[in-house]
Amino acid sequence: MAIYHLRATMISRSAGRSATAAAAYRVGERIEDHRTGLTFDYRARGGVDHVETLAPANAPAWVQDRAALWNAVEAAETRKNSQVAREIRVALPAELDHGQRVELVREFCQREFVARGMVADIALHAPGRTGDDRNHHAHILLTTREIGPEGFGAKNRDWNAVEMLEGWREAWARDSNRALERCGHDERIDHRTLEAQRIEASARATAAHDCGDEAEALRQTVRAVKLDRDPLPQLSAGAWQMKERGIEVAAVRVWREVKAQAVEVARVAEVLAGQVRDWIGRAVDRLGPPAQGLAYAGAADWDGREGRQDLAARLREAWEARQSRTASDAIAAPGQTPEPESARSLAERLREAAQGIDRGTLAEAAARLQESREAEERQRVQEAERLKEQERQQERLREREARDHDRDSGLTH
Numbered sequence: 001m002a003i004y005h006l007r008a009t010m011i012s013r014s015a016g017r018s019a020t021a022a023a024a025y026r027v028g029e030r031i032e033d034h035r036t037g038l039t040f041d042y043r044a045r046g047g048v049d050h051v052e053t054l055a056p057a058n059a060p061a062w063v064q065d066r067a068a069l070w071n072a073v074e075a076a077e078t079r080k081n082s083q084v085a086r087e088i089r090v091a092l093p094a095e096l097d098h099g100q101r102v103e104l105v106r107e108f109c110q111r112e113f114v115a116r117g118m119v120a121d122i123a124l125h126a127p128g129r130t131g132d133d134r135n136h137h138a139h140i141l142l143t144t145r146e147i148g149p150e151g152f153g154a155k156n157r158d159w160n161a162v163e164m165l166e167g168w169r170e171a172w173a174r175d176s177n178r179a180l181e182r183c184g185h186d187e188r189i190d191h192r193t194l195e196a197q198r199i200e201a202s203a204r205a206t207a208a209h210d211c212g213d214e215a216e217a218l219r220q221t222v223r224a225v226k227l228d229r230d231p232l233p234q235l236s237a238g239a240w241q242m243k244e245r246g247i248e249v250a251a252v253r254v255w256r257e258v259k260a261q262a263v264e265v266a267r268v269a270e271v272l273a274g275q276v277r278d279w280i281g282r283a284v285d286r287l288g289p290p291a292q293g294l295a296y297a298g299a300a301d302w303d304g305r306e307g308r309q310d311l312a313a314r315l316r317e318a319w320e321a322r323q324s325r326t327a328s329d330a331i332a333a334p335g336q337t338p339e340p341e342s343a344r345s346l347a348e349r350l351r352e353a354a355q356g357i358d359r360g361t362l363a364e365a366a367a368r369l370q371e372s373r374e375a376e377e378r379q380r381v382q383e384a385e386r387l388k389e390q391e392r393q394q395e396r397l398r399e400r401e402a403r404d405h406d407r408d409s410g411l412t413h
Contacts, residue, residue: 004189005091005137006172008165014081016381019070019141022085026123026139027051031067035074038388049136050102050124054114059147063119070121073143076152085141086159088168092124092136093176095185104179105138112171117156119143128246198227231258 011017024031024040028048032039055063062068070085077084090108092101101124109120120140127135144159145152158164173191180187190197205220239251 003091004173004176004191005089006169006191007089008168009087009089010083011085011087011141012081012083013077013079016385017084019073019085020067022087023066023070023121023141026125026141027066027121028123029066031070033074034071047126047128048123049098049126050122052102052106052122054106054109054120054122056114056117056119056147058149059119060149060151063147066121069119069143072152073145076145083144086144088140088142090138090140090172092138093180093185093187093189094136095187096179096183100179100183101136101138104175105140108172108175109140112168113140113142116159117146118159119147194227194231198224201227 011019011022018033018036020031020033021038021040023029025042025045026048028042028045028051030039030041030043053064053066053069062072073084090105092104096104105122105124109122113120120142123139123141125137125139143152145155147153169191173189177188180189201220201224205217205224208214208216208220239249242249242252
């Protein structure tokens with residue numbers, strides 16, 4: 001099923017990162033960083049389905065050259081702790097095909113980022129060789145400075161506002177749902193927290209029950225059960241890369257554990273949803289053809305006279321009649337299997353289905369492991385910097401030795 005995921009992070013020099021390295025890795029290309037002299041070559045990596053650069057109409061032509069673009073971004077920043085780029089990572093609906101996913105990402109970026117003056121460097125990635133084969137996702141690398149015909153200008157601080165991020169989150173859900181609907185899929189995603197969605201589903205279930213609409217109450221209860229799980233913990237950029245390569249570290253193990261738990265909750269909810277469908281189907285069978293059409297049309301008015309309340313009453317009457325017959329059959333034939341439980345008891349069992357999840361303990365463990373992983377990454381960056389400094393020192397020593405040799409040779413001559 002389609003899932004919602006949108007995460008925004010900054011590419012910052014203070015974390016030992018660069019826009020050139022980030023771009024090269026995400027698109028699987030070779031880029032030389034003119035500022036540091038380092039070369040990032042990821043042409044051997046696989047899984048990159050589509051790359052594309054979108055820019056405002058008044059941007060210079062060289063922004064379409066990826067190496068020139070991100071070297072210009074690096075050159076525009078002078079501070080050692082500069083935030084050189086922003087990355088947006090989104091999960092793509094597996095229900096869409098490749099062309100539909102490209103169109104979805106392109107339209108979203110054009111309206112939400114490029115129209116505001118950013119350059120968007122897009123990379124669509126296929127699922128990894130191991131793990132969930134539905135894990136299509138996109139990396140969107142964004143510039144942080146306004147661009148014009150002469151190049152980059154001042155930074156736009158409005159792009160850092162929390163309200164802007166919330167708008168992007170909502171827009172991605174809206175655009176994805178429109179794409180799913182346009183392509184004939186029933187799945188939908190929601191940008192709100194799982195807790196907010198679960199509270200809404202529970203409230204709707206209660207309201208439907210109070211109105212006597214047991215069918216809708218059961219549907220919303222199943223939805224609440226499906227949402228009663230932990231969100232996936234956030235992985236740092238380094239940990240995410242390790243996950244993609246199949247390397248197991250502490251943060252990735254916790255991520256996989258939470259995801260497996262979510263899959264199990266979804267499986268239980270699907271079983272319960274099947275029971276609900278069976279219950280509704282058996283109840284509707286007792287009502288005859290007109291009520292069947294009414295039930296599966298979502299309780300729209302039937303024949304212009306009877307609506308949702310009448311359907312709910314008919315469903316309850318059918319179920320009570322069946323329960324009465326079940327009791328009679330049990331007395332007449334004590335060895336036979338009884339009919340399923342009533343709507344009320346089924347709903348209660350659904351509400352209790354996911355209560356065994358200890359989210360607090362798991363969240364604390366995830367936080368500790370995340371902190372440990374971030375400390376490991378900082379240490380790795382420091383070690384890399386130390387090695388690069390050693391290489392620079394050795395290069396300077398070789399250059400000095402070469403100059404000394406040339407000078408000595410000149411004196412001897």
